[in-house]
Amino acid sequence: MTRELIVRAFTVTPAAIEGRTIVGRCVPYGEAATVDDGHGPYREMFQRGAFRRAVTAPHKVLLDFEHQEHPLSALGRGVEFVERDDGLHGTFSAFETAVGDQALAMIREGVLTGMSVRALVLGPGRRQGDVLVRTACHLDRVALCREPAYAGAVLEALRSQALPAEPAELAALRPARNVELDARLAALGVLPSRAN
Secondary structure, three states, rough: OOOOOOEEEEEOOOOOOOOOOEEEEEEEEOOOOEOOOOOOEEEEEEEEOOOOOHHHHHHHHHEOOOOOOOOHHEEEEEEEEEEEEOOEEEEEEEOOOOOHHHHHHHHHHOOOEEEEEEEOOOOOOEEOOOEEEEEOEEEEEEEEEEEOEOOOOOOOEEOOOOOOOOOHHHHHHHOOHHHHHHHHHHHOOOOOOOOE
């Protein structure tokens, strides 16, 4: 059996809360929508448990912009996924890069109004009337997007994540900053630009 790679987008509601942590419902459960993977439209919905594999390895899931494949287009990474009755909820940490900063600004301004998942279908699912119910999927990536297809995903918050203070013995081992290297990385978009 050939496994199918699917992409699904969902509506989100932006929240203007400061911070680098993006929290939201990535996939609504129990909500049917009409989709088309290139073979004609059909009705589909996801059931609780469909993304249970993501819960055990959230750090393997990247957050990007509209599923762009370029390595420097990654906005952040998964921190936690939780399956609830209403859907798969995800927490992501935005990278401290120019791309990550721009994504956070676009969320706060309401430009990015959707979340999209790219997943590998692991089984045939089951039929519920005219709806194909997805029961097992491998979550590959999550993307922030502009054009949603489902109406039930909600971006719950952007929040600050408190980091523990660095122990003095580790701070003493940290090498001196290389201003030239920082400037090169900032030019590539890997680090945010910093004033000298």
